[in-house]
Amino acid sequence: AIMAEIGEVERFPNKRNLASYAGLVPRADNSGEKVSQHRGVKGGDRVLKRFLCLAVQGIIRTQRESTIGHFYDKKAKQIGAAKAQVAAARKLSAVIWHMLTYQHPYTEQDEGLSGRKAQNLGRVAQRPSMAMSASELEQEAEQLLTKADV
Template structure:
């Protein structure tokens, strides 16, 4: 694995990916992302994209695509480790999706996020940029505020909002 030391160090920056998982990813992909036209092509080849079936104009969810079983196994372990990290984007994504879709589908979505990040990292040779666990609340603060107010109202409280004074 000596010729792939730079790629291994890049992959090690993703939460949930350890040295052994990074070695499996490099061994299965070759570390060269030029053979894949885009991240979507790479996730499809790996079998980490969601299944899609359309019949008579109706879209139905199906199982994930078949792909490289060794890579899928490594991604599953990486996703399982990533969702147990604290204050990371991947863990926040898992918690957010688990409520609606269930734990297994949310885990496949985290695998998809990881493999998309891998393609971008190995293409641009830049380390993983962690967005943080509060990414989704910071992205749409008004939505988070409405949700918190609604929850407090359901508990029987009346809420009055006063904006904080900022000192500059």
């Protein structure tokens, strides 16, 4: 049913376009200096949005330990259950877009992925920086100028 509502996935250049089509992105009514509260998009394919939200409800009930289930739990604590359900539906739409676009089967996120990302980030943070202080930069500039004078 979801694939029938989406139609040709090539219509959507990226996952954000599919989420917008389904009405799963927040709306901002900005005017000058005033920024309104973000609410759900009125437009969009309501049937597709409903299908995705129902799929998320099923995931919440039966597969709480899945990636989408963990995402929902985290968001529910932050923004409430109803908004978290729509956020999880948006994430699910991104997964579906990726599967249809690249013809990949669904695979759950690797449990060790977060740990590996944290390790890599730690390694990058420990790399020596190429940044120089202002005084070091001035010394380098003086050395270059003296070499240019010779």
